[in-house]
Amino acid sequence: MKITIVDYGMGNIKSIIGALKYLEVEEITVSNNLSELMSADKLILPGVGSFSMAMSNIKKLNIDKYLRETVIVDKKPILGICLGMQLMGDSSTEDSYSDGLGFIKGAVSKFSESSLKIPHMGFNQVNINNNSKLFKGLNNLSDFYFVHSFRMASDTNINQSTCTYNGEFIASYEQDNIAGVQFHPELSQTNGLKLLSNFITSF
Amino acid sequence: MLRKRLIFTLIYNDGFFTQSRNFRLQKVGDLSWLEKNYGFKDLAFSLDELVILDASRESKDIVGFADTLSKLAEDVFIPICAGGGVRCMEDAEVLFENGADKIILNTIIYENKDLVTRLIKKYGSQSIVASVDYKKNDVFIKDGTQIIDMKLHDYMDYIDSLGVGEVYLNAMENDGTGFGYDLETAKKIAKNISMPLIVAGGAGNEKHLIKGLMTDHIDAVATANLFNFIGNGLPDARRGIIFNNGNIAQWQ
Numbered sequence: 001m002k003i004t005i006v007d008y009g010m011g012n013i014k015s016i017i018g019a020l021k022y023l024e025v026e027e028i029t030v031s032n033n034l035s036e037l038m039s040a041d042k043l044i045l046p047g048v049g050s051f052s053m054a055m056s057n058i059k060k061l062n063i064d065k066y067l068r069e070t071v072i073v074d075k076k077p078i079l080g081i082c083l084g085m086q087l088m089g090d091s092s093t094e095d096s097y098s099d100g101l102g103f104i105k106g107a108v109s110k111f112s113e114s115s116l117k118i119p120h121m122g123f124n125q126v127n128i129n130n131n132s133k134l135f136k137g138l139n140n141l142s143d144f145y146f147v148h149s150f151r152m153a154s155d156t157n158i159n160q161s162t163c164t165y166n167g168e169f170i171a172s173y174e175q176d177n178i179a180g181v182q183f184h185p186e187l188s189q190t191n192g193l194k195l196l197s198n199f200i201t202s203f
Numbered sequence: 204m205l206r207k208r209l210i211f212t213l214i215y216n217d218g219f220f221t222q223s224r225n226f227r228l229q230k231v232g233d234l235s236w237l238e239k240n241y242g243f244k245d246l247a248f249s250l251d252e253l254v255i256l257d258a259s260r261e262s263k264d265i266v267g268f269a270d271t272l273s274k275l276a277e278d279v280f281i282p283i284c285a286g287g288g289v290r291c292m293e294d295a296e297v298l299f300e301n302g303a304d305k306i307i308l309n310t311i312i313y314e315n316k317d318l319v320t321r322l323i324k325k326y327g328s329q330s331i332v333a334s335v336d337y338k339k340n341d342v343f344i345k346d347g348t349q350i351i352d353m354k355l356h357d358y359m360d361y362i363d364s365l366g367v368g369e370v371y372l373n374a375m376e377n378d379g380t381g382f383g384y385d386l387e388t389a390k391k392i393a394k395n396i397s398m399p400l401i402v403a404g405g406a407g408n409e410k411h412l413i414k415g416l417m418t419d420h421i422d423a424v425a426t427a428n429l430f431n432f433i434g435n436g437l438p439d440a441r442r443g444i445i446f447n448n449g450n451i452a453q454w455q
Contacts, residue, residue, distance in 0.1 A: 014302035018277030049327070117399065119329040121368065122422075123206040123251060123452035143206060143452035145282060147304075147329050165205065187282050187304065189248060190454040 001200065002027040004040035006067070008057045011046040011083065015186040023197050034066045042203065043067075043076055047083030051092040051108065051150070054083055055100065064101060071103060077177045077203035079196075085173075085180030086152055094150050103178050105156035106170060110149060114166045119149040123188070126171045129161045133202040134172060134179055134195050142191050144171070144183035151182065179203060206452045207416050208251035208423035209441060210401060211432070213237075213275075215268055215287070217259045222429050223379050228258060231429055234271050247279040249437035251452060254307060254371070254425060257287030258346060265294060269301040276302025284332055290315075295322055299330075307371060309334040310344040312362060313351050323366055332401075333362045334371040337388075347375055355388070356395070363396045370396065371425065374404035381407025381431055384415050384424070393420035407431050409440035416449045 003020055005013050007030045020028045029036060037043060045067075047054055058064050070076045080088045089100045092108035100108070111118050125141040135142070151169035154160065163171035163182070172181045179199060185192030214221045214228065220237055221228040237243045247253065255275065257268045265288070272285050285298045286307030298306050306326070311318050312333045323331050336343045340354045353361065362370060372392065374385035382405055389402045399422035402415055406426040415424035426432055432440070444451045 012276075012299065012302065012304055014273065014276040015280065015283075015304075019280055021277065022280070117397070119327070119368070120205070121329050121399070122208060125204060138455060142455065147282075149327075149329075184282075186280060189280050189452075192280060194455065 001025050001042070002029070002040050003042050003044060003200070004037055005030045005044045005046055006037065006063060006084075007032045008047075008054060008061060008063055010049045010054050010057065012048060013046050015184075016044060016046055016081070019186040019193060019196055022193060023200060025200065032061050032063055032066075034069070037066050037070050038074070040076065042200065043070065043078040045078060045080040045084035045087065047081065047087065049083060051083065051086060051094040051100070052096070052098040054087055055098050058087070058101075067101060071178060075177045077199070078179070079199045079203075080180035081186070082148060082182060082184055085182055086150065088178060088180055089152055092150060104154075104158055104173055104175060104180065106152045106154040106158060106173065108150050108152050111151060111166055116166045119147055120151075120165045121147045124163050124165060126183070127162045127164070129159055131159055132161055132172070132174060134174055134181070134198050135161065136198050136202065138191060138194055143188070144181075144185065144191060145187040146183045148182060177203060204450060206251070207421070207450050208401075209249070209412060209416070209437075209444070209451060210252045210254055210423050210425035211246075211250050211437065212254040212256060212403065212425050212427035214427055215255060215257050215259070215271060217264070218267055220429070221258065223258070223427055234274055244278050246437050247281060248454070249441045250281055252282050252284065252423070253279055254284045256285075256307065259288070265297055269297050272298065272303060273301040286332070286334065291318065292321065292325070295326070299326065305330045305332050305368070307332040307334050308367075309336065312365070312367075313344050316365065319365055319367070328366050329368040331367045332369050332371055333365070333367045334373065335359070335362070336373050336375050338375045343375065356392070359392050359396055363398060367398065369399040369401060369422070371401045371403055377405030379428065380405055381428060383407065383411045386415065386418055386421070389421055390418060399423065401425050403427070409436065409443045412440045413444050413447055413449060416444055416451065417447065
């Protein structure tokens with residue numbers, strides 16, 4: 001098994017690498033090179049930071065084209081984490097409007113004003129979709145670590161699981177070979193390791 | 204439901220982890236010693252978050268510290284907050300590059316507001332934690348060695364206005380005593396600030412952790428007490444919190 005973490009210069013990937021090592025993935029690489037992405041069995045799209053800056057980095061490095069080739073044409077399994085999950089959606093209103101990669105029907109916007117603290121940060125419970133492959137073997141309302149100020153909504157069925165914080169938002173989606181999680185499985189203890197292991201074995 | 208957190212703080216000093224008692228440091232061992240004697244990787248499975256502070260007083264060796272941080276970041280699957288001696292953008296960058304999810308700031312919160320603002324802009328407020336060392340109504344910076352001209356409550360208002368993600372409130376008089384947290388002060392402060400509050404200083408047994416987490420408006424409890432919580436201390440504390448219906452994450 002070879003997993004390549006897509007490198008566009010944003011996001012803390014140490015813990016992702018640590019988690020994949022813990023799960024005994026034979027080969028783990030970090031790259032933005034097309035042939036390297038093509039040779040991987042599975043991809044992880046990480047990310048922390050601003051959506052518009054991430055999209056501009058991705059376009060500069062041609063990663064949008066490479067991902068279209070590997071993920072859409074070649075149907076390689078991909079897991080987007082946090083910002084990576086959002087980037088595969090249609091758009092975001094972070095720093096005015098930006099288009100996303102458009103692999104998944106979903107739009108990202110800021111949590112609306114409320115008395116709750118933003119960013120939404122810490123462990124929170126996920127309402128797990130019964131059809132989920134990612135959460136297989138995990139109890140409903142399992143805890144995962146979130147840290148974000150923007151969240152995704154969709155009017156389409158993208159096999160979403162949800163989380164509640166000032167209303168419901170998309171905690172994860174799964175569509176064919178494409179999966180995304182708003183939380184950080186690599187920072188979510190044994191629950192997160194189980195989810196990553198499900199991605200590795202079931203996608 | 205958003206959960207409260209149980210945090211362990213590792214204090215690093217010139218290559219070794221230490222036990223702090225009223226801010227006097229006692230060397231314990233390095234990372235491999237910690238792993239060998241305390242099975243730290245396993246213990247981390249009882250925690251929600253890890254703080255690692257560089258308290259080296261002779262010379263700050265950020266490279267050695269970053270190396271230890273980097274090893275820890277690959278071994279534990281929880282957020283890591285690192286700090287101690289951050290004085291410029293480059294110091295912060297080294298910590299983030301070596302696996303920190305957040306950084307914790309103390310002296311520059313008071314001395315360099317402009318730098319704090321720039322750090323928040325670059326890394327986001329959720330990545331910046333303000334550490335406050337206090338004794339009664341007095342606040343201290345520089346590893347607890349220098350008193351400042353603002354009283355605790357005014358200082359908390361000032362921090363609230365900076366836009367940092369959360370506050371790590373350390374009671375210096377309780378630090379390392381094992382007699383329990385200064386919850387009275389923490390409660391008064393929690394009501395007046397808009398950021399999450401972590402209480403630290405004084406936890407000696409699981410009851411202290413449970414009591415802290417059962418207190419309204421306190422978002423997290425931290426302990427740096429290696430001796431008291433190593434072994435079954437942390438797993439027992441976590442089980443105790445869940446048994447008491449404490450609002451804390453559960454892993455399968």
